[in-house]
Amino acid sequence: MNLPNEADFFGWVLYLLNKYGMIFLRGAGVTLMLALIGTLIGCIIGLLVGVLRTLPYNKKANPVFKILYKLLQFILAAYIEVFRGTPMIVQAMVLYYGSKQMFGVDMSAMFAGFFIVSINTGAYMAETVRGGIDSIDVGQTEAAKAIGMTHWQTMFSVIMPQTLRNILPQIGNNLIINIKDTSVLNIISVTELFFSGNSAAGAYFRYFEVFFIISVIYFIMTFTCSRLLRWMERKIDGSGYYSLVEIDMMADPCGHNPVKKHGGKQTWKK
Template sequence: MTSSIPADFFGRILFLLERYGASFLRGAGVTMAIALVGTLIGCIIGFAVGVVQTIPVSKRDGLPKRIFLKAVKVILSAYVELFRGTPMMVQAMFIYYGSQSLFKINMSMWFAAYFIVSINTGAYMAETVRGGILSIDPGQTEGAKAIGMTHFQTMTSVILPQALRNIMPQIGNNLIINIKDTCVLSIIGTVELFFAAKSVAGTFYTYFEAFTIAMVIYFVLTFTCSRILRWAEHKMDGPDNYDLANLDTLTQTSGMYPFKKRRTGNE
């Protein structure tokens, strides 16, 4: 079988693409699906954890509320530190195989892949969201409370829309990381891009050629996503220059927009 493989490097690459191109594409599709879904769910988890971690606790609150919030924050902090402080590969082994041996839970390979990437991303996003919330001027929170808004209303209507723009680069960074880090899920049998490349390489012992193809595909995926996210950030920034609406009577009376002199019948 190996005698039919071309002798030159580019010839072997073309040979692998012709014979196993569909396998590479399927692996790339699985990689993107896991990365996108895991990042999306991880962002939802991160926003929820970040908001809860920033709930203020004062002495005026009742003792049960303070104890409850303190316990919840300790649990969430433990979750964040645990998943930020251990490799995703170890987490995959622990969750996928540990759930079977300890709790008799037989996770499907696909559910485990989505679950692992999601909770891992959620831990990183929680700290990002917390930092984004704290970066907003505290006066805006005080102003919202002064007009009677609850903490939830303040977060959803005032703070988070501004914090979202600040943390958009980190959201994109997490997506790029997840595209690359899905390769560790091959350890639990997930047939993503790395697994496909490894299988193709082992067939003809063309490791250099197969992983060259995989490297190019990874780069195309990450570069495309980074350009799209950069475009989204630019759209969120809005135009560079803003003009006050000339129909606003307040701006007209301030002298910024002169009144048009009305013609009367005597003119």
């Protein structure tokens, strides 16, 4: 394929797609993998941290446990504030280069990418989970305790199923943000979509055309993920129309077997 004219924008777009299309697709695959796995691990971290931050403080507990409780809460709060209060690009530089310089840990760029996205997402998700737990009516926690459930049983059997539905939109937002924010990992040479596009643009100095292609690919990925997550929300919500059970097991106190209603009339078996 011959080189297009200098001013032929769409000609250059087609030429670059033809020559670097597979490179763009591989970069998009790395971006999706980093975002999906990083968001999944980050959600797990966020759930654990969020639940630990809601642990009740027992004033009558042993002084050692009180100290451990306060120390745990301080560490969790520091983790959240540090990773929410600094840019991911700075975190990538500090963790990737700092771990080697300070501790001699020579991690691969991809491992560092997964690690950075995961712990960054975990910090945001921890506050999302805490807010989701606080949004559940306190009466449900009191009712669970009244029937003898422990704090962990209450969390994972009563509170968390409702919390997960409430925070699902935020989980989707974090996934979409991570798809875009993985572009900062090019600073540590992770070959994601932005890195691939930057390499292709430098070959012919056609930055506008290349990054037009890159922006379209990013939009396709984020739009598709947002539609899939919206579909998942509707599936979890279920139908807006419900039909009542047609059999009332308590309708006859004499122990007769109830049968389904026919034509608006209740019939019975003896």
